[in-house]
Amino acid sequence: MTVASTLALVLALLLVAIAAWTVATRRTFAAVEGFVAYGLLLSIAWVSLKAIDVALTEAAIGSGLTGVLLIGAAARLRTTEAALSAERPGTPLRWLAAAASAAVAGAIAIGVLSLPDPAPTLAPAVLEHLPSIGLGNAVTAVLLAYRGIDTLLESIVVVFALIGVWSLAPDRVWGGYPGPRQYADPNSILAYLARVLPPIGIVVGLYIFWVGADLPGGKFQGATILAAMWLLAMMAGLADAPPISRTWLRILLVAGPLLFIAIGLAGALTAGAVLAYPEGYAKLLIKVIEAALLPTLVLTLALLVAGAPERTAPR
Amino acid sequence: MSVFLDIFTVAAVSAGAFFFLAGIVGLLRFPDTLSRLHALTKADNLGLGLPRAGGLLAALKLVVVWLLVLLASAMVSQMVARVARRGGSPS
Numbered sequence: 001m002t003v004a005s006t007l008a009l010v011l012a013l014l015l016v017a018i019a020a021w022t023v024a025t026r027r028t029f030a031a032v033e034g035f036v037a038y039g040l041l042l043s044i045a046w047v048s049l050k051a052i053d054v055a056l057t058e059a060a061i062g063s064g065l066t067g068v069l070l071i072g073a074a075a076r077l078r079t080t081e082a083a084l085s086a087e088r089p090g091t092p093l094r095w096l097a098a099a100a101s102a103a104v105a106g107a108i109a110i111g112v113l114s115l116p117d118p119a120p121t122l123a124p125a126v127l128e129h130l131p132s133i134g135l136g137n138a139v140t141a142v143l144l145a146y147r148g149i150d151t152l153l154e155s156i157v158v159v160f161a162l163i164g165v166w167s168l169a170p171d172r173v174w175g176g177y178p179g180p181r182q183y184a185d186p187n188s189i190l191a192y193l194a195r196v197l198p199p200i201g202i203v204v205g206l207y208i209f210w211v212g213a214d215l216p217g218g219k220f221q222g223a224t225i226l227a228a229m230w231l232l233a234m235m236a237g238l239a240d241a242p243p244i245s246r247t248w249l250r251i252l253l254v255a256g257p258l259l260f261i262a263i264g265l266a267g268a269l270t271a272g273a274v275l276a277y278p279e280g281y282a283k284l285l286i287k288v289i290e291a292a293l294l295p296t297l298v299l300t301l302a303l304l305v306a307g308a309p310e311r312t313a314p315r
Numbered sequence: 316m317s318v319f320l321d322i323f324t325v326a327a328v329s330a331g332a333f334f335f336l337a338g339i340v341g342l343l344r345f346p347d348t349l350s351r352l353h354a355l356t357k358a359d360n361l362g363l364g365l366p367r368a369g370g371l372l373a374a375l376k377l378v379v380v381w382l383l384v385l386l387a388s389a390m391v392s393q394m395v396a397r398v399a400r401r402g403g404s405p406s
Contacts, residue, residue: 189390189393189394189397190390190394192390193386193390196386197386200383
């Protein structure tokens, strides 16, 4: 066995072990930790499969952002956790859940194993037409040119998710500041980090967004890094999230998807199909759409973590 | 020349792996939070730093990554230690 295949085997075994542990552990917090570690290992697996775009997204969104959201949820559940874990579901219910999970896993396994070899792929066709779009990164081309409708719906879904989080607010603080106000010692190590890291993080985030046209990267990954920098400043008490009733905030939240829809509809007139780009303008329009989606995504991702409004806005 | 580079690379990577191993043993065996933290961060810093020195030729990017990890691990260990000192640690 070669070194590479040994490493791949170890990685696969670790992934299965962490996944099993995440499911088996009784403590919510430990399960979240397992989930984050699982996501990071999974992104290493994607790197070893040469799917750098997927690895970046997995590390940023799958493990990072979802991990933070789950940690917040676990912290909220802590007071009721003892009562919840004392109350075990009955044996028939647990067997039923196990049977349903095994059936789903089995169905997926049969589906994957019965794929013809080589699996059907459109990758050569995408690569062949890549020059006509003007992009160097095939993943970005697929996301914004061939499967534009998916990306459009994705960018709308995250805004809906944010509205869902906001709608958990009690009436009296509706329109107020999200989450509790963070107070930290201005001389603390966290405040120091929140001053040192954002300049670096903002440059890296914008670079990853910009380079997405030709190399692995893109708006989602860049937006996660930028949102993380904003959240760091919020946690250190150096910045506060805006009240959710601010007009500029609401405009920015819908501006990205609206511009995407507008350009998509304009494609019906100029290129003959909705979400098609006129000849020669594809790269420009894709970058415009991505640039408009970036602020939407940064705000959405950061405010998702900041949570539902808990403090009233100043009159 | 390339033989020396290879020897240097193997030595540095092995030393890095040793520090990682020592750090993990410390993490698993040390009695309390603060000494576990000590084992983890000290070993991680060198463990990550030495393999970096091993790949000297394509290294500038890795130097920056290493510096960022140093910053992050120093900060995180400080914050974990603070929580542990205030008595927030379960064991």
